[in-house]
């Protein structure tokens with residue numbers, strides 16, 4: 001049910017005793033912030049796929065810097081803060097809401113539709129909740145790292161909401177008071193990396209033609225699973241709201257409103273559509289997006305490692321590539337780069353994949369109800385909600401040996417790679433071993449250029 005359990009299962013660390021942390025007797029494992037308070041069902045926060053807010057996780061391992069080690073570089077990668085509906089989905093959302101408002105209500109639990117409004121979002125833009133999320137992240141990391149990190153560097157992929165997310169992060173990191181401002185008045189990012197596909201950059205997946213031309217596994221997965229889960233829920237709502245004549249697509253849009261309403265204003269406030277669906281229905285809906293990402297960008301895709309190689313090798317390493325990606329927009333080599341705060345769109349799933357985390361034993365099936373596959377590891381709601389974050393800490397011991405530690409939504413991730421060294425049970429992996437493990441470790445053929453610039457690999461979902 002929760003991520004903490006999953007981390008524990010993924011590692012074999014449960015019985016290891018913690019390293020002696022800095023503060024005698026302390027072991028920092030508690031979530032760094034409280035989840036939003038909701039009066040709606042638990043599904044409101046735990047099954048919102050990519051439409052929910054970041055929730056700080058309890059860590060299965062001590063978060064403290066172990067004594068004898070110092071953090072000498074930090075890389076924070078974040079998805080942008082909460083946003084409103086995208087420009088492409090907003091009209092369909094409003095159309096579905098209009099159908100509901102027009103219907104004859106057969107169940108008083110649905111009376112709200114007569115007075116419900118989906119207005120008030122700016123399509124594609126951050127919401128105030130999203131702005132504050134980013135500000136809070138900046139403050140959190142300032143507390144944790146400011147003393148350790150003398151120089152830093154900020155960069156963002158070029159979409160407006162991503163850049164603005166970075167600016168609010170900086171407002172928080174700089175210790176300024178939270179204020180919603182015209183972006184021209186906010187701190188600016190050091191580097192904004194164009195992600196329109198005209199440059200090979202390490203912050204997006206755009207430059208992999210082989211992937212673009214291969215079978216669209218995400219679409220296949222969605223089509224297969226939609227045939228399983230969607231119709232019964234559409235039928236149920238058409239009975240509650242007679243005359244609405246909802247399509248399956250309408251229903252998928254109405255689910256998203258549970259996410260959007262929650263993050264619309266500064267204070268989290270779950271909206272009426274959260275109560276329109278049962279917890280079991282939310283689970284089916286989330287699984288649709290789990291499948292889409294799983295087959296499109298994660299373990300189901302033969303391109304999974306190549307496309308995101310840049311992410312994983314970039315933050316932490318000097319990764320000796322045999323055939324380097326050209327990364328003309330990156331001004332620092334990873335060895336000399338100062339600590340980096342990086343803002344991305346929704347691609348954290350790729351990094352998690354390259355790290356080998358939340359990997360299920362068998363491929364996620366697209367043609368069965370979610371009930372048939374309990375306890376899977378791979379949940380988009382845990383991997384890349386709005387404001388989701390992955391931190392790479394580089395630590396050195398007194399002899400100068402360098403280690404990497406990865407925190408995902410504040411939980412120290414177990415790193416079970418070969419040769420991680422004496423402290424792998426504490427979530428630390430020797431830098432060289434980490435880099436070696438990330439060098440296309442999970443993909444054949446192992447070469448980015450070969451994979452992305454040769455005939456597409458047409459595979460299929462299960």
Ligand SMILES: *[C@@H]1O[C@H](CO)[C@@H](O)[C@H](O)[C@H]1NC(C)=O
Pocket residue numbers: 098099102
């Ligand atoms: C609302 O109902 C009226 C009358 O039945 C119909 O003409 C109209 O198209 C409906 N609007 C929507 C959005 O369904």
Ligand SMILES: *[C@@H]1O[C@H](CO)[C@@H](O)[C@H](O)[C@H]1NC(C)=O
Pocket residue numbers: 115
């Ligand atoms: C309908 O919405 C308006 C404006 O949001 C609100 O003031 C009113 O109380 C609502 N009425 C009902 C019955 O919920």
Ligand SMILES: *[C@@H]1O[C@H](CO)[C@@H](O)[C@H](O)[C@H]1NC(C)=O
Pocket residue numbers: 182183184
């Ligand atoms: C933000 O400031 C710029 C420059 O002063 C101005 O052109 C723009 O209209 C402002 N935007 C808003 C939404 O006020």
Ligand SMILES: *[C@@H]1O[C@H](CO)[C@@H](O)[C@H](O)[C@H]1NC(C)=O
Pocket residue numbers: 197198199200207324325326449453
């Ligand atoms: C990206 O890198 C590949 C392989 O090095 C190269 O063939 C391609 O031209 C590059 N694309 C751009 C837009 O620079």
Ligand SMILES: *[C@@H]1O[C@H](CO)[C@@H](O)[C@H](O)[C@H]1NC(C)=O
Pocket residue numbers: 213214215216455456457458
């Ligand atoms: C499969 O691969 C071939 C080239 O190897 C390509 O021409 C074709 O479009 C691919 N099919 C699909 C469905 O992507």
Ligand SMILES: *[C@@H]1O[C@H](CO)[C@@H](O)[C@H](O)[C@H]1NC(C)=O
Pocket residue numbers: 245247
């Ligand atoms: C319901 O919608 C379908 C198309 O989605 C349409 O063919 C059908 O006529 C509609 N039924 C009613 C009663 O409006």
